[in-house]
Amino acid sequence: MSLKKKVSxxxxxxxxxxEIEPRRHLxxxxxxxxxxxxxxxxxxxxxxxxxxxxxxxxxxxxCLFLAVQADGSVVETxxxxxxxxxxxxxxxxxxxxxxxQCGFCSSxxxxxAAELIEKQPKASREEVREWISGNYCRCTGYHAIVDAIVDxxxxxxxGQKIKPVVAHA
Amino acid sequence: MKAAAFDYVKPKALSDALSLLEQGxxxxxxxxxxxxxxxxxxxxxxxxxxxxxITDVAELKGIxxxxxxxxxxxxxxxxxxxxxDLVAKHAPLLKAxxxxxxxxxxxxxxxxxxxxxxxxxxxxxxxxxxTLQATMVIHGPSGERKISAKDFFIDLYTTSLEPDEIxxxxxxxxATANQVFYFHELARRHGDYAVAGLAAVAEKQGSxxxxxxxxxxxxxxxxxxxxxxxxxxxxxxxxxxVIAKAVEAAREEIDAIADITxxxxxxxxxxxVLLERGLKHLVx
Numbered sequence: 001m002s003l004k005k006k007v008s009x010x011x012x013x014x015x016x017x018x019e020i021e022p023r024r025h026l027x028x029x030x031x032x033x034x035x036x037x038x039x040x041x042x043x044x045x046x047x048x049x050x051x052x053x054x055x056x057x058x059x060x061x062x063c064l065f066l067a068v069q070a071d072g073s074v075v076e077t078x079x080x081x082x083x084x085x086x087x088x089x090x091x092x093x094x095x096x097x098x099x100x101q102c103g104f105c106s107s108x109x110x111x112x113a114a115e116l117i118e119k120q121p122k123a124s125r126e127e128v129r130e131w132i133s134g135n136y137c138r139c140t141g142y143h144a145i146v147d148a149i150v151d152x153x154x155x156x157x158x159g160q161k162i163k164p165v166v167a168h169a
Numbered sequence: 170m171k172a173a174a175f176d177y178v179k180p181k182a183l184s185d186a187l188s189l190l191e192q193g194x195x196x197x198x199x200x201x202x203x204x205x206x207x208x209x210x211x212x213x214x215x216x217x218x219x220x221x222x223i224t225d226v227a228e229l230k231g232i233x234x235x236x237x238x239x240x241x242x243x244x245x246x247x248x249x250x251x252x253x254d255l256v257a258k259h260a261p262l263l264k265a266x267x268x269x270x271x272x273x274x275x276x277x278x279x280x281x282x283x284x285x286x287x288x289x290x291x292x293x294x295x296x297x298x299x300t301l302q303a304t305m306v307i308h309g310p311s312g313e314r315k316i317s318a319k320d321f322f323i324d325l326y327t328t329s330l331e332p333d334e335i336x337x338x339x340x341x342x343x344a345t346a347n348q349v350f351y352f353h354e355l356a357r358r359h360g361d362y363a364v365a366g367l368a369a370v371a372e373k374q375g376s377x378x379x380x381x382x383x384x385x386x387x388x389x390x391x392x393x394x395x396x397x398x399x400x401x402x403x404x405x406x407x408x409x410x411v412i413a414k415a416v417e418a419a420r421e422e423i424d425a426i427a428d429i430t431x432x433x434x435x436x437x438x439x440x441x442v443l444l445e446r447g448l449k450h451l452v453x
Contacts, residue, residue: 003174003175003176003177005177021174022174022175022176022177022220023171023172023173023174023175023210025172025207025211028171044170044171044211045208045211045212046204046207046208046271046275049272049274052274058248058274058277059273059274059277060274060277060278061204061274061275061278063207063211064203064204064207064208064275064278065203065207065278066177066203066207066220068177068222069200069203069222069224112272112273112274115273116273119273129359130268130359130360131272131273133272133358133359133360134271134272134273134274134275134360135272136358
Protein backbone atom coordinates (compact mmCIF):
# COMPACT_ATOMS: atom_id res chain seq x y z
CA MET A 1 0.00 0.00 0.00
CA SER A 2 1.43 3.34 -1.00
CA LEU A 3 0.96 5.98 1.62
CA LYS A 4 2.01 8.75 -0.74
CA LYS A 5 -0.02 11.94 -0.72
CA LYS A 6 -0.39 14.55 -3.43
CA VAL A 7 0.69 18.01 -2.35
CA SER A 8 0.90 21.38 -3.98
CA UNK A 9 2.84 24.28 -2.52
CA UNK A 10 4.71 27.39 -3.58
CA UNK A 11 8.44 27.12 -3.00
CA UNK A 12 10.45 30.31 -3.54
CA UNK A 13 7.72 31.62 -5.81
CA UNK A 14 7.37 28.49 -7.94
CA UNK A 15 4.38 26.12 -7.73
CA UNK A 16 5.51 22.62 -6.85
CA UNK A 17 3.30 19.54 -7.24
CA UNK A 18 4.57 16.30 -5.78
CA GLU A 19 3.61 12.94 -4.35
CA ILE A 20 5.31 12.34 -1.05
CA GLU A 21 5.30 9.98 1.87
CA PRO A 22 3.72 11.60 4.94
CA ARG A 23 6.78 10.76 7.03
CA ARG A 24 9.04 12.97 4.87
CA HIS A 25 9.75 16.17 6.77
CA LEU A 26 9.91 19.46 4.95
CA UNK A 27 13.70 19.80 4.89
CA UNK A 28 14.22 16.35 3.40
CA UNK A 29 11.66 17.27 0.75
CA UNK A 30 13.40 20.58 0.02
CA UNK A 31 16.92 19.13 0.00
CA UNK A 32 16.43 15.71 -1.55
CA UNK A 33 13.50 16.23 -3.89
CA UNK A 34 13.88 19.90 -4.83
CA UNK A 35 17.68 20.07 -4.43
CA UNK A 36 17.52 23.20 -2.29
CA UNK A 37 20.56 22.71 -0.07
CA UNK A 38 20.25 25.97 1.88
CA UNK A 39 18.28 24.60 4.83
CA UNK A 40 20.58 22.24 6.74
CA UNK A 41 19.84 19.23 8.88
CA UNK A 42 21.71 19.25 12.16
CA UNK A 43 20.00 17.53 15.05
CA UNK A 44 16.65 16.59 13.44
CA UNK A 45 14.96 17.10 16.80
CA UNK A 46 14.33 20.82 16.89
CA UNK A 47 17.31 21.89 18.95
CA UNK A 48 19.81 23.46 16.54
CA UNK A 49 17.75 25.61 14.17
CA UNK A 50 19.95 24.91 11.12
CA UNK A 51 16.83 23.74 9.26
CA UNK A 52 14.98 27.05 9.66
CA UNK A 53 12.72 27.91 6.70
CA UNK A 54 9.71 30.18 6.29
CA UNK A 55 6.20 28.80 5.89
CA UNK A 56 3.36 31.26 5.26
CA UNK A 57 5.56 34.15 6.35
CA UNK A 58 6.84 32.69 9.63
CA UNK A 59 10.07 30.93 10.48
CA UNK A 60 9.68 27.31 11.51
CA UNK A 61 11.88 24.31 12.22
CA UNK A 62 11.88 22.45 8.90
CA CYS A 63 12.71 19.16 10.64
CA LEU A 64 9.64 19.47 12.89
CA PHE A 65 7.20 20.01 10.03
CA LEU A 66 6.05 17.39 7.56
CA ALA A 67 6.10 18.18 3.87
CA VAL A 68 2.42 17.08 3.69
CA GLN A 69 1.61 19.74 6.29
CA ALA A 70 2.93 22.35 3.85
CA ASP A 71 0.25 21.45 1.30
CA GLY A 72 -1.27 24.73 0.08
CA SER A 73 1.41 26.82 1.80
CA VAL A 74 4.03 29.32 0.73
CA VAL A 75 7.50 28.02 1.55
CA GLU A 76 10.62 30.20 1.39
CA THR A 77 14.22 29.16 1.86
CA UNK A 78 17.47 31.08 2.03
CA UNK A 79 17.80 30.59 -1.75
CA UNK A 80 14.53 32.37 -2.52
CA UNK A 81 15.01 35.06 0.10
CA UNK A 82 18.51 35.77 -1.27
CA UNK A 83 17.18 36.18 -4.79
CA UNK A 84 14.35 38.46 -3.67
CA UNK A 85 16.78 40.67 -1.73
CA UNK A 86 14.89 40.17 1.54
CA UNK A 87 18.11 39.14 3.29
CA UNK A 88 20.50 41.51 1.45
CA UNK A 89 21.24 43.80 4.40
CA UNK A 90 21.79 40.93 6.77
CA UNK A 91 24.00 39.11 4.30
CA UNK A 92 26.14 42.20 3.74
CA UNK A 93 26.41 42.71 7.48
CA UNK A 94 27.32 39.05 8.08
CA UNK A 95 30.11 39.44 5.50
CA UNK A 96 31.36 42.69 7.06
CA UNK A 97 31.60 41.03 10.46
CA UNK A 98 32.81 37.68 9.15
CA UNK A 99 29.83 36.31 11.07
CA UNK A 100 30.16 32.77 9.78
CA GLN A 101 31.80 30.63 12.45
CA CYS A 102 31.65 27.17 10.80
CA GLY A 103 28.86 28.32 8.50
CA PHE A 104 26.50 25.44 9.16
CA CYS A 105 24.03 27.64 11.05
CA SER A 106 24.24 30.62 8.67
CA SER A 107 21.09 30.05 6.60
CA UNK A 108 19.03 29.47 9.75
CA UNK A 109 20.64 32.44 11.50
CA UNK A 110 19.79 34.72 8.57
CA UNK A 111 16.14 33.67 8.49
CA UNK A 112 15.76 33.91 12.26
CA ALA A 113 17.47 37.33 12.30
CA ALA A 114 15.17 38.57 9.52
CA GLU A 115 12.09 37.71 11.58
CA LEU A 116 13.60 39.41 14.64
CA ILE A 117 14.19 42.60 12.64
CA GLU A 118 10.60 42.46 11.40
CA LYS A 119 8.96 41.66 14.76
CA GLN A 120 11.23 43.48 17.21
CA PRO A 121 12.90 46.34 15.35
CA LYS A 122 14.00 47.89 18.66
CA ALA A 123 15.58 44.71 20.03
CA SER A 124 18.50 45.18 22.41
CA ARG A 125 21.73 43.22 22.14
CA GLU A 126 20.44 40.91 24.91
CA GLU A 127 17.20 40.35 23.03
CA VAL A 128 19.17 39.52 19.88
CA ARG A 129 21.08 36.90 21.87
CA GLU A 130 17.88 35.49 23.32
CA TRP A 131 16.31 35.27 19.90
CA ILE A 132 19.22 33.58 18.14
CA SER A 133 19.73 31.17 21.04
CA GLY A 134 17.27 29.06 19.04
CA ASN A 135 19.97 28.67 16.40
CA TYR A 136 22.91 27.81 18.64
CA CYS A 137 24.53 24.67 17.31
CA ARG A 138 27.99 23.26 18.09
CA CYS A 139 30.10 26.44 17.97
CA THR A 140 30.35 28.94 20.79
CA GLY A 141 30.55 32.71 21.09
CA TYR A 142 28.36 33.99 18.26
CA HIS A 143 29.64 37.51 18.99
CA ALA A 144 30.23 38.39 15.35
CA ILE A 145 26.74 37.19 14.48
CA VAL A 146 25.20 39.33 17.21
CA ASP A 147 27.32 42.31 16.03
CA ALA A 148 26.11 41.79 12.47
CA ILE A 149 22.43 41.68 13.47
CA VAL A 150 22.75 44.68 15.79
CA ASP A 151 24.31 46.68 12.93
CA UNK A 152 21.32 45.96 10.72
CA UNK A 153 18.89 46.92 13.49
CA UNK A 154 20.75 50.20 13.99
CA UNK A 155 20.93 50.91 10.27
CA UNK A 156 17.21 50.22 9.83
CA UNK A 157 16.38 52.50 12.77
CA UNK A 158 18.20 55.30 10.95
CA GLY A 159 16.59 54.36 7.65
CA GLN A 160 19.94 53.33 6.21
CA LYS A 161 21.15 50.31 4.24
CA ILE A 162 24.25 48.26 4.94
CA LYS A 163 26.98 49.30 2.51
CA PRO A 164 28.16 46.35 0.40
CA VAL A 165 31.63 45.03 1.22
CA VAL A 166 32.18 44.19 -2.41
CA ALA A 167 30.90 46.59 -5.03
CA HIS A 168 28.83 44.62 -7.51
CA ALA A 169 29.73 45.25 -11.13
CA MET B 170 17.01 9.80 12.35
CA LYS B 171 13.96 9.43 10.15
CA ALA B 172 10.42 8.66 11.20
CA ALA B 173 8.88 5.26 10.47
CA ALA B 174 6.14 5.26 7.82
CA PHE B 175 2.65 6.39 8.75
CA ASP B 176 -0.53 7.50 7.04
CA TYR B 177 -1.81 11.05 7.29
CA VAL B 178 -5.33 12.50 7.26
CA LYS B 179 -6.55 16.06 7.71
CA PRO B 180 -10.22 16.25 8.71
CA LYS B 181 -12.05 19.59 8.61
CA ALA B 182 -14.74 18.88 11.21
CA LEU B 183 -14.28 18.08 14.88
CA SER B 184 -16.77 15.20 14.57
CA ASP B 185 -14.65 13.65 11.78
CA ALA B 186 -11.48 14.05 13.85
CA LEU B 187 -13.17 12.32 16.79
CA SER B 188 -14.38 9.37 14.72
CA LEU B 189 -10.96 8.99 13.07
CA LEU B 190 -9.42 8.98 16.52
CA GLU B 191 -11.88 6.33 17.70
CA GLN B 192 -11.23 4.16 14.62
CA GLY B 193 -7.46 4.56 14.89
CA UNK B 194 -7.30 3.58 18.54
CA UNK B 195 -3.80 3.24 19.95
CA UNK B 196 -2.19 3.47 16.51
CA UNK B 197 -3.51 6.98 15.86
CA UNK B 198 -1.96 10.24 17.06
CA UNK B 199 -3.32 13.74 16.78
CA UNK B 200 -0.98 16.31 15.33
CA UNK B 201 -1.45 20.06 15.83
CA UNK B 202 1.82 22.04 16.00
CA UNK B 203 3.81 18.83 16.19
CA UNK B 204 6.74 20.47 17.95
CA UNK B 205 7.09 17.60 20.40
CA UNK B 206 5.56 14.85 18.28
CA UNK B 207 7.81 15.36 15.24
CA UNK B 208 10.94 15.10 17.37
CA UNK B 209 9.69 11.85 18.93
CA UNK B 210 8.74 10.51 15.47
CA UNK B 211 12.18 11.39 14.08
CA UNK B 212 13.80 9.59 17.01
CA UNK B 213 11.33 6.68 16.64
CA UNK B 214 10.27 7.03 20.24
CA UNK B 215 6.76 6.98 18.85
CA UNK B 216 5.59 4.96 15.82
CA UNK B 217 1.90 5.62 15.15
CA UNK B 218 0.38 4.16 11.98
CA UNK B 219 -1.72 7.24 11.30
CA UNK B 220 -1.47 10.96 12.08
CA UNK B 221 -4.69 12.94 12.30
CA UNK B 222 -3.85 16.56 11.51
CA ILE B 223 -6.43 18.71 13.33
CA THR B 224 -5.13 22.10 12.21
CA ASP B 225 -8.08 22.64 9.83
CA VAL B 226 -10.69 22.20 12.57
CA ALA B 227 -12.25 25.63 13.04
CA GLU B 228 -13.76 24.89 16.49
CA LEU B 229 -10.25 24.61 17.94
CA LYS B 230 -9.04 28.02 16.79
CA GLY B 231 -9.01 31.56 18.09
CA ILE B 232 -8.85 33.66 21.24
CA UNK B 233 -12.05 35.34 22.41
CA UNK B 234 -13.79 36.75 25.46
CA UNK B 235 -16.95 34.78 26.24
CA UNK B 236 -18.85 36.28 29.18
CA UNK B 237 -16.41 36.55 32.08
CA UNK B 238 -13.95 34.04 30.58
CA UNK B 239 -11.09 34.23 28.15
CA UNK B 240 -11.45 31.31 25.74
CA UNK B 241 -8.25 30.08 24.16
CA UNK B 242 -8.69 27.49 21.42
CA UNK B 243 -6.47 24.42 21.55
CA UNK B 244 -4.86 25.31 18.21
CA UNK B 245 -3.76 28.80 19.28
CA UNK B 246 0.02 28.97 18.89
CA UNK B 247 2.47 30.22 21.50
CA UNK B 248 3.25 33.14 19.18
CA UNK B 249 -0.44 34.07 18.93
CA UNK B 250 -0.62 34.16 22.73
CA UNK B 251 2.60 36.20 22.89
CA UNK B 252 1.24 38.74 20.39
CA UNK B 253 -2.44 38.82 21.49
CA ASP B 254 -3.91 42.04 22.91
CA LEU B 255 -6.77 40.08 24.50
CA VAL B 256 -4.30 37.88 26.36
CA ALA B 257 -2.23 40.90 27.42
CA LYS B 258 -5.36 42.47 28.90
CA HIS B 259 -7.15 39.49 30.43
CA ALA B 260 -4.39 36.96 31.19
CA PRO B 261 -1.13 38.91 31.31
CA LEU B 262 0.63 36.00 33.05
CA LEU B 263 0.43 34.09 29.76
CA LYS B 264 1.98 36.91 27.77
CA ALA B 265 4.86 37.05 30.26
CA UNK B 266 5.35 33.28 30.07
CA UNK B 267 5.21 32.85 26.29
CA UNK B 268 8.74 34.08 25.43
CA UNK B 269 10.16 31.43 27.77
CA UNK B 270 8.81 28.66 25.57
CA UNK B 271 11.59 27.31 23.35
CA UNK B 272 12.37 29.69 20.47
CA UNK B 273 10.35 31.77 18.06
CA UNK B 274 10.46 29.21 15.22
CA UNK B 275 8.98 26.63 17.60
CA UNK B 276 6.48 29.07 19.13
CA UNK B 277 5.22 29.82 15.61
CA UNK B 278 3.89 26.26 15.33
CA UNK B 279 3.56 24.82 18.84
CA UNK B 280 0.08 25.09 20.36
CA UNK B 281 -1.57 25.89 23.67
CA UNK B 282 -3.69 22.74 23.57
CA UNK B 283 -0.82 20.50 22.54
CA UNK B 284 1.26 21.62 25.48
CA UNK B 285 -1.63 21.08 27.93
CA UNK B 286 -2.58 17.67 26.53
CA UNK B 287 1.03 16.49 26.56
CA UNK B 288 1.31 17.35 30.25
CA UNK B 289 5.08 17.86 30.37
CA UNK B 290 5.89 18.82 33.98
CA UNK B 291 8.61 21.18 32.72
CA UNK B 292 6.26 23.05 30.37
CA UNK B 293 4.93 26.54 30.95
CA UNK B 294 1.26 26.20 29.97
CA UNK B 295 0.22 23.44 32.39
CA UNK B 296 1.61 25.55 35.26
CA UNK B 297 -0.03 28.74 33.99
CA UNK B 298 -3.41 27.04 33.47
CA UNK B 299 -3.28 25.76 37.03
CA THR B 300 -2.34 29.19 38.38
CA LEU B 301 -5.15 30.90 36.46
CA GLN B 302 -7.69 28.24 37.53
CA ALA B 303 -8.47 27.39 33.95
CA THR B 304 -11.18 24.98 32.84
CA MET B 305 -10.44 22.49 30.08
CA VAL B 306 -13.16 22.00 27.46
CA ILE B 307 -12.97 18.46 26.11
CA HIS B 308 -14.93 16.70 23.37
CA GLY B 309 -15.31 12.94 23.08
CA PRO B 310 -17.68 10.40 21.55
CA SER B 311 -20.28 11.19 24.24
CA GLY B 312 -20.14 14.96 23.79
CA GLU B 313 -18.58 17.78 25.78
CA ARG B 314 -17.21 17.73 29.31
CA LYS B 315 -15.36 20.32 31.36
CA ILE B 316 -12.69 19.75 33.96
CA SER B 317 -10.64 22.16 36.04
CA ALA B 318 -6.89 22.35 35.51
CA LYS B 319 -6.27 21.10 39.05
CA ASP B 320 -8.01 17.81 38.22
CA PHE B 321 -6.61 17.62 34.68
CA PHE B 322 -2.92 17.02 35.37
CA ILE B 323 -2.61 13.60 36.96
CA ASP B 324 1.00 12.49 36.65
CA LEU B 325 4.10 12.66 34.47
CA TYR B 326 2.82 13.24 30.89
CA THR B 327 -0.55 12.00 32.10
CA THR B 328 -3.76 14.00 32.00
CA SER B 329 -7.40 13.10 32.45
CA LEU B 330 -7.85 13.09 28.64
CA GLU B 331 -9.13 9.73 27.43
CA PRO B 332 -7.57 8.27 24.24
CA ASP B 333 -10.74 9.03 22.25
CA GLU B 334 -11.05 12.65 23.44
CA ILE B 335 -9.79 15.96 22.07
CA UNK B 336 -9.01 19.07 24.10
CA UNK B 337 -10.99 21.80 22.33
CA UNK B 338 -10.29 24.94 24.32
CA UNK B 339 -9.59 26.39 27.73
CA UNK B 340 -11.65 28.93 29.65
CA UNK B 341 -9.82 31.29 31.97
CA UNK B 342 -11.43 33.76 34.41
CA UNK B 343 -10.60 37.32 33.31
CA ALA B 344 -7.87 39.02 35.32
CA THR B 345 -9.24 41.52 37.84
CA ALA B 346 -7.95 45.10 38.07
CA ASN B 347 -5.84 44.43 41.18
CA GLN B 348 -4.42 41.11 40.00
CA VAL B 349 -0.63 41.00 40.01
CA PHE B 350 1.43 38.21 38.50
CA TYR B 351 4.95 36.86 38.34
CA PHE B 352 6.46 34.40 35.93
CA HIS B 353 10.03 33.25 35.94
CA GLU B 354 12.00 30.17 35.14
CA LEU B 355 15.61 29.27 35.72
CA ALA B 356 17.21 27.54 32.74
CA ARG B 357 20.76 26.91 31.58
CA ARG B 358 20.12 28.58 28.24
CA HIS B 359 17.19 30.71 27.13
CA GLY B 360 14.53 28.45 25.64
CA ASP B 361 15.74 25.28 27.33
CA TYR B 362 13.54 23.36 29.70
CA ALA B 363 13.44 25.03 33.10
CA VAL B 364 15.43 23.63 35.99
CA ALA B 365 12.66 25.16 38.10
CA GLY B 366 9.94 27.70 37.37
CA LEU B 367 7.21 29.69 39.11
CA ALA B 368 3.90 30.98 37.79
CA ALA B 369 2.18 33.14 40.41
CA VAL B 370 -0.84 35.42 40.71
CA ALA B 371 -2.38 37.31 43.62
CA GLU B 372 -4.81 40.12 44.39
CA LYS B 373 -2.82 43.06 45.69
CA GLN B 374 -3.98 45.79 48.05
CA GLY B 375 -1.13 47.96 49.26
CA SER B 376 1.48 45.53 50.52
CA UNK B 377 -1.06 42.80 51.28
CA UNK B 378 -1.60 39.87 48.92
CA UNK B 379 -4.75 37.75 48.84
CA UNK B 380 -5.98 34.77 46.81
CA UNK B 381 -2.37 33.85 46.12
CA UNK B 382 -1.58 30.99 43.77
CA UNK B 383 2.04 29.89 43.49
CA UNK B 384 2.55 27.09 40.99
CA UNK B 385 5.99 25.57 40.60
CA UNK B 386 6.91 23.58 37.51
CA UNK B 387 9.76 21.34 36.44
CA UNK B 388 10.20 20.31 40.08
CA UNK B 389 7.78 17.39 40.31
CA UNK B 390 5.79 14.97 38.10
CA UNK B 391 3.12 17.64 37.51
CA UNK B 392 3.02 21.37 38.12
CA UNK B 393 2.42 21.79 41.82
CA UNK B 394 0.84 24.49 43.99
CA UNK B 395 2.57 25.60 47.18
CA UNK B 396 -0.64 25.69 49.22
CA UNK B 397 0.97 26.13 52.65
CA UNK B 398 3.08 29.02 51.37
CA UNK B 399 -0.03 30.60 49.81
CA UNK B 400 -1.90 30.35 53.14
CA UNK B 401 1.03 31.97 54.96
CA UNK B 402 1.07 34.93 52.59
CA UNK B 403 -2.68 35.52 52.18
CA UNK B 404 -3.81 38.58 54.14
CA UNK B 405 -0.39 39.36 55.60
CA UNK B 406 1.48 42.63 55.26
CA UNK B 407 4.50 41.61 53.20
CA UNK B 408 7.83 41.82 54.98
CA UNK B 409 11.07 39.84 55.18
CA UNK B 410 9.67 37.57 57.89
CA VAL B 411 6.62 36.59 55.87
CA ILE B 412 8.83 35.96 52.85
CA ALA B 413 11.22 33.78 54.89
CA LYS B 414 8.33 31.75 56.34
CA ALA B 415 6.72 31.27 52.92
CA VAL B 416 10.04 30.22 51.39
CA GLU B 417 10.56 27.68 54.16
CA ALA B 418 7.02 26.35 53.78
CA ALA B 419 7.28 25.98 50.00
CA ARG B 420 10.59 24.13 50.27
CA GLU B 421 9.03 21.89 52.91
CA GLU B 422 5.76 21.07 51.19
CA ILE B 423 7.01 20.34 47.67
CA ASP B 424 8.61 16.98 47.20
CA ALA B 425 11.08 17.89 44.46
CA ILE B 426 12.18 15.17 42.05
CA ALA B 427 15.64 15.19 40.44
CA ASP B 428 15.98 15.31 36.67
CA ILE B 429 18.83 14.05 34.54
CA THR B 430 21.15 16.96 35.42
CA UNK B 431 19.70 18.60 38.54
CA UNK B 432 19.35 17.10 41.99
CA UNK B 433 16.20 17.28 44.10
CA UNK B 434 18.18 19.40 46.60
CA UNK B 435 19.05 21.94 43.89
CA UNK B 436 15.41 22.15 42.84
CA UNK B 437 14.24 22.55 46.44
CA UNK B 438 16.73 25.37 46.83
CA UNK B 439 15.54 27.05 43.62
CA UNK B 440 11.88 26.83 44.72
CA UNK B 441 12.80 29.20 47.56
CA VAL B 442 14.88 31.45 45.33
CA LEU B 443 11.99 31.81 42.88
CA LEU B 444 9.39 32.40 45.58
CA GLU B 445 11.46 35.08 47.29
CA ARG B 446 11.98 36.91 44.00
CA GLY B 447 8.33 36.42 43.12
CA LEU B 448 6.95 37.78 46.38
CA LYS B 449 9.19 40.85 46.20
CA HIS B 450 8.04 41.43 42.65
CA LEU B 451 4.35 40.93 43.47
CA VAL B 452 4.29 43.61 46.18
CA UNK B 453 6.67 46.01 44.43
